[in-house]
Amino acid sequence: MTKPVVFILGAGAGIGGHVAKRFAREGYHACLARRSDRAGLDRLVDEIHQAGGLASGFMINAVEEDSIEKLVTDIESNMGPITVAVFNLGAQIGDRGLASTTLKQFEMGWRMATFGLFRLAQVLFPFMQQRGQGTLLVTSATAAMRGNAGQHAHAAAMGGRRMLCQSLSAQFASKGIHVSHIVIDGAVDAPDTLGKMLGEERFQALRSQKGLEHDGLVLPSAVAESYYYLAHQHRSAWTFELDLRSHADLAWWNSPGNPDLK
Numbered sequence: 001m002t003k004p005v006v007f008i009l010g011a012g013a014g015i016g017g018h019v020a021k022r023f024a025r026e027g028y029h030a031c032l033a034r035r036s037d038r039a040g041l042d043r044l045v046d047e048i049h050q051a052g053g054l055a056s057g058f059m060i061n062a063v064e065e066d067s068i069e070k071l072v073t074d075i076e077s078n079m080g081p082i083t084v085a086v087f088n089l090g091a092q093i094g095d096r097g098l099a100s101t102t103l104k105q106f107e108m109g110w111r112m113a114t115f116g117l118f119r120l121a122q123v124l125f126p127f128m129q130q131r132g133q134g135t136l137l138v139t140s141a142t143a144a145m146r147g148n149a150g151q152h153a154h155a156a157a158m159g160g161r162r163m164l165c166q167s168l169s170a171q172f173a174s175k176g177i178h179v180s181h182i183v184i185d186g187a188v189d190a191p192d193t194l195g196k197m198l199g200e201e202r203f204q205a206l207r208s209q210k211g212l213e214h215d216g217l218v219l220p221s222a223v224a225e226s227y228y229y230l231a232h233q234h235r236s237a238w239t240f241e242l243d244l245r246s247h248a249d250l251a252w253w254n255s256p257g258n259p260d261l262k
Contacts, residue, residue, distance in 0.1 A: 002079075004028050004080060006028040006030050006082075007072070009060075010062075010087070010090065011088070012040070013044070013192045014191075015227075018223065020048065021048055022225065022227065028054075029079060030048055032058065033060045035059070036059075038059055041058075072127075073123065076127050084137065085134075089113065091108075091157040113160065114157055114160035128172075128177050129177065133176040135177070135178045135179075135230070136180070140162060143155040144162040146252050146253075166240075185243045186217070186245040189219055210248065216246050226242065226244060
C-alpha cells in the first residue's frame with residue numbers, strides 16, 4: 001500500500017529535517033529536498049531509515065526553471081500522493097543596509113521566498129484539488145510581520161510570502177486544501193542556518209547564553225510537533241496563521257527588533 005507523502009522543500013538539519021522525522025514516525029514517506037550538502041541530506045535520510053521510517057532525498061536548486069515542477073510531478077507519479085507539503089526555503093541574507101543590498105540579492109530573496117512558493121502551489125494544488133484534500137505548511141519569519149532596518153530584502157520577500165499564503169487560502173480552503181503560515185518569531189537552534197549565518201563562535205556563544213538548558217532558542221524538534229498538529233486539524237477549525245517563539249522572548253509586536261536576525 002502506498003504511503004502518504006510529506007514533501008519538505010528546504011530540508012536542512014533544523015526545522016525541515018525535524019519535520020521530516022516527525023511525519024516519518026507516523027508512517028509518512030518523507031521526501032526531503034535541499035540545495036546543498038548532499039552528505040547532510042544523506043544523514044537525515046539514514047536517520048529516518050534507522051528509526052524505522054521511509055525517506056527519500058533529492059538535491060534541487062529551487063530557483064532553476066522547472067526544478068520544483070519536475071520534482072513534484074515525479075514524486076506524485078512514482079512515490080505517492082503528496083498529502084502534506086512544507087515550504088521551508090529561507091531568504092535571509094543578513095543585516096544589510098539599503099546601499100549594501102544588491103539588486104541580485106533583493107531579487108533572489110523574492111525568488112526563494114515568494115516565487116518559489118507560487119511555483120510549488122501552482123504544480124501541487126491541482127493534484128490536491130483533484131483528491132479534495134491536502135495541506136501546505138509555510139515556514140515564515142518575524143520579517144513577514146515587521147520590517148526592520150537592514151532587512152529590506154528579507155522583509156519584502158517574507159511579506160510577499162504571507163500575502164501569497166492568504167490568497168492561496170482564500171481560493172483553495174473551500175476546495176479542501178489547508179494553507180497555514182507559521183511565523184517563527186525567534187532564533188532557531190539550527191547549525192546549518194543560524195549557525196552558518198552567525199559563524200561557529202557566535203553561534204555557540206548564543207547557544208550557551210540562551211539555548212541548551214535555557215530553552216531560549218526555538219528548538220526545531222518542538223516546532224515539528226506544531227507542524228504535525230497543524231497538518232491534522234479538523235477542517236472545521238483550521239489554523240491559518242500560527243506564531244512560535246521561546247518563552248524567554250518578547251513577541252514581535254512588543255520588541256524593537258532582534259539582533260539574532262529573526
